[in-house]
Amino acid sequence: MNASTFVRPASAAREKYRASMSMHAMAVGCAMAALLVVAVLTPGFISLPNLIALTGTLSLIGCVAIGMTFITLGGNIMSFCLGATCAAASMLVAHLSDAGAWLAGLAGVALALVIMVVQGLVIGLFRANPLIVSIASLSLILGVTQYVAGGQTIYVSGDALSMLKSRVLGVPAPLLVFVAAVVVGELMLRFTRFGYKLILVGSNFEAAEVGGISTWRTTVAAYAAAGLFTGVAGILLAARYGSGSMEFGVGFDYSAISAVLVGGTAIGGGQGSVLRTMFGVVFIAVMQSLLLLYGLDVQFQYLLIGLVVLAAILLQVRSKS
Amino acid sequence: MIKSLSVLWQPAFRPFLLLGVVLAAFALMSGGPGVFTARGGFSVFQHFATIGLVALGLGLTMLMREFDLSVAGMMGLGGCVAVLAGNGSAATGLIAALAVGLAGGLLQAWLMVRLRLGSVPVTLGGLLTFVGAAYVVTGNRSIPFDNMEMAIAINAPLFGFMSVRALVVVVLFMLAALVIQFTRVGRDLIATGSDRHGALIAGANPDRIQLGAFACSGALAALAGAMLSFGLSSASPSGGVADILVPAVAAAILGGISLSGGVGRPLGIAAGVLVLCVLRTGLTTMGVAPYVHDVVTGAILLAVAIADGPHLRMRLHQLGIPRKAIAVQSKGGMI
Numbered sequence: 001m002n003a004s005t006f007v008r009p010a011s012a013a014r015e016k017y018r019a020s021m022s023m024h025a026m027a028v029g030c031a032m033a034a035l036l037v038v039a040v041l042t043p044g045f046i047s048l049p050n051l052i053a054l055t056g057t058l059s060l061i062g063c064v065a066i067g068m069t070f071i072t073l074g075g076n077i078m079s080f081c082l083g084a085t086c087a088a089a090s091m092l093v094a095h096l097s098d099a100g101a102w103l104a105g106l107a108g109v110a111l112a113l114v115i116m117v118v119q120g121l122v123i124g125l126f127r128a129n130p131l132i133v134s135i136a137s138l139s140l141i142l143g144v145t146q147y148v149a150g151g152q153t154i155y156v157s158g159d160a161l162s163m164l165k166s167r168v169l170g171v172p173a174p175l176l177v178f179v180a181a182v183v184v185g186e187l188m189l190r191f192t193r194f195g196y197k198l199i200l201v202g203s204n205f206e207a208a209e210v211g212g213i214s215t216w217r218t219t220v221a222a223y224a225a226a227g228l229f230t231g232v233a234g235i236l237l238a239a240r241y242g243s244g245s246m247e248f249g250v251g252f253d254y255s256a257i258s259a260v261l262v263g264g265t266a267i268g269g270g271q272g273s274v275l276r277t278m279f280g281v282v283f284i285a286v287m288q289s290l291l292l293l294y295g296l297d298v299q300f301q302y303l304l305i306g307l308v309v310l311a312a313i314l315l316q317v318r319s320k321s
Numbered sequence: 322m323i324k325s326l327s328v329l330w331q332p333a334f335r336p337f338l339l340l341g342v343v344l345a346a347f348a349l350m351s352g353g354p355g356v357f358t359a360r361g362g363f364s365v366f367q368h369f370a371t372i373g374l375v376a377l378g379l380g381l382t383m384l385m386r387e388f389d390l391s392v393a394g395m396m397g398l399g400g401c402v403a404v405l406a407g408n409g410s411a412a413t414g415l416i417a418a419l420a421v422g423l424a425g426g427l428l429q430a431w432l433m434v435r436l437r438l439g440s441v442p443v444t445l446g447g448l449l450t451f452v453g454a455a456y457v458v459t460g461n462r463s464i465p466f467d468n469m470e471m472a473i474a475i476n477a478p479l480f481g482f483m484s485v486r487a488l489v490v491v492v493l494f495m496l497a498a499l500v501i502q503f504t505r506v507g508r509d510l511i512a513t514g515s516d517r518h519g520a521l522i523a524g525a526n527p528d529r530i531q532l533g534a535f536a537c538s539g540a541l542a543a544l545a546g547a548m549l550s551f552g553l554s555s556a557s558p559s560g561g562v563a564d565i566l567v568p569a570v571a572a573a574i575l576g577g578i579s580l581s582g583g584v585g586r587p588l589g590i591a592a593g594v595l596v597l598c599v600l601r602t603g604l605t606t607m608g609v610a611p612y613v614h615d616v617v618t619g620a621i622l623l624a625v626a627i628a629d630g631p632h633l634r635m636r637l638h639q640l641g642i643p644r645k646a647i648a649v650q651s652k653g654g655m656i
Binding site: 014077078080101122125126127131132133136137138139140141142143144146147151187230254257258261268297298299301302303304305306307309310312313314 | 390392432436438439441442443446447448449450451452453459460461558570571572580610611612613614615620621622623625626627629630631632635
């Protein structure tokens with residue numbers, strides 16, 4: 001056994017990895033380009049009302065999807081309670097909107113942080129099954145919010161959150177928030193130790209542990225990041241509807257994980273980025289908007305999203321093997 | 322004394338012990354015995370019929386260490402297909418729903434086996450696709466079921482406390498228990514869940530078992546949806562994670578199915594489902610608000626998730642909990 005025995009497999013693996021990365025980037029790029037060409041050729045797509053309507057949902061789902069990216073990257077697949085967490089945060093924001101937008105927003109983010117950090121602790125410390133923990137948390141969140149709010153919708157007082165409905169130089173404020181979230185998320189992944197550790201924990205848990213990484217701290221941090229971005233989405237939700245209700249969060253988990261997978265983040269963890277998730281979000285939003293413009297009913301969007309996610313999952317395997 | 326107690330806490334006995342505890346608690350509480358009246362019993366078995374089959378299907382896949390998320394979507398799709406195809410004759414509707422369930426389950430399992438994929442990603446895609454398909458076939462509307470005789474017949478009380486719908490579920494549970502206990506397929510399923518590679522070497526065919534388990538799971542979920550929609554005499558598309566997946570997972574786990582596969586039996590799952598149904602009916606007859614049930618289910622599920630966590634013992638040891646206590650806990654055998 002000489003040194004090359006060790007070197008060769010590693011470099012081969014890296015080449016393979018690069019090949020799969022470039023193949024994947026190509027697939028996403030081609031799909032995006034094709035979609036954009038169709039979009040530009042579609043009459044009515046590049047109209048201001050349509051684009052503004054597009055950015056509304058896109059920013060909301062986008063923030064939740066960024067949160068989901070951290071969970072998926074760390075090897076914990078997905079969470080079923082981000083939608084409920086987001087809705088609960090929006091209710092708290094609406095409830096506290098008397099006291100000023102900043103305080104209400106901070107409280108909403110804090111609530112989402114606490115909910116997710118507790119789950120992160122359970123999953124990180126005991127290595128409990130992340131799916132089961134998220135399903136249990138969903139049930140707990142629904143029950144507790146029902147107890148606290150009595151099933152009512154809570155309205156935002158006055159125009160406390162009008163800041164988020166304004167436009168800066170013609171760009172809707174929620175879109176700016178989403179772009180900021182993408183930048184912050186991507187920086188967290190690329191330029192912090194937390195980001196490196198998260199990728200390592202996600203790609204090989206045992207190796208990370210042996211390598212001296214405190215895996216439970218990384219897991220907790222990943223869930224905290226998820227809580228942070230979900231809380232931000234909660235503020236956007238409250239601002240958008242002028243109220244907070246558990247109904248608004250239904251289906252966010254599905255949309256978020258769809259965006260993460262379509263963007264090309266590996267479902268097994270360890271490979272992906274916030275930037276990819278952003279592409280996934282834009283891809284799905286543009287696709288939905290196009291379907292509507294071509295006169296197809298809402299139900300076809302649901303089916304198509306299911307099929308696209310399935311295709312994304314199958315494509316991942318192909319590029320891996 | 323400790324030894325006999327720990328035998329009772331074995332996974333095989335745990336669900337029945339829990340069921341006994343829950344029943345005893347309601348019998349002793351004031352206002353609790355509402356569960357034991359004919360109406361209370363009927364209500365328990367109606368809930369049982371709704372989530373029982375989904376829990377059984379999910380439990381079968383969990384037995385072989387996989388996880389079928391798509392049951393929540395398949396239940397809705399099965400209901401919609403059954404009502405759409407069954408407005409002429411109910412039998413056609415049932416057969417159509419079963420066919421869709423079988424096909425959906427088989428297709429997913431084939432993708433997993435063929436492409437060596439994990440069950441969670443594939444069934445996540447399946448869940449979204451089935452929910453979408455349910456929206457498309459119904460045209461995003463609620464579909465009425467015109468066959469009122471069928472709607473009444475399927476919920477008609479038998480023996481005072483059980484509907485036809487519940488009886489079908491009970492029979493299917495018994496069938497599943499017999500197959501798992503006494504046939505080679507059953508033993509192969511459990512062997513695959515315990516150690517897939519070992520099962521392969523011992524002569525089982527894990528791929529075929531996987532196809533069978535997911536086909537069963539899909540068909541059972543579709544059947545549950547079909548019977549529910551017939552009983553409600555309408556079907557509407559939805560992908561209820563909160564109202565289907567949560568109780569089904571909770572029931573399977575309470576029923577002694579381990580998250581690490583190979584442990585648990587169908588009758589245990591039935592007991593787990595009953596625990597949840599008795600809790601729900603009992604709390605309702607006592608006048609407790611519905612959200613308490615959500616909180617209780619969530620708390621139980623979270624507790625089991627923690628207790629099943631592979632690192633729990635290590636953390637307890639780090640906290641300085643004496644070894645003896647840990648040893649007793651491990652003898653209780655979560656895994």
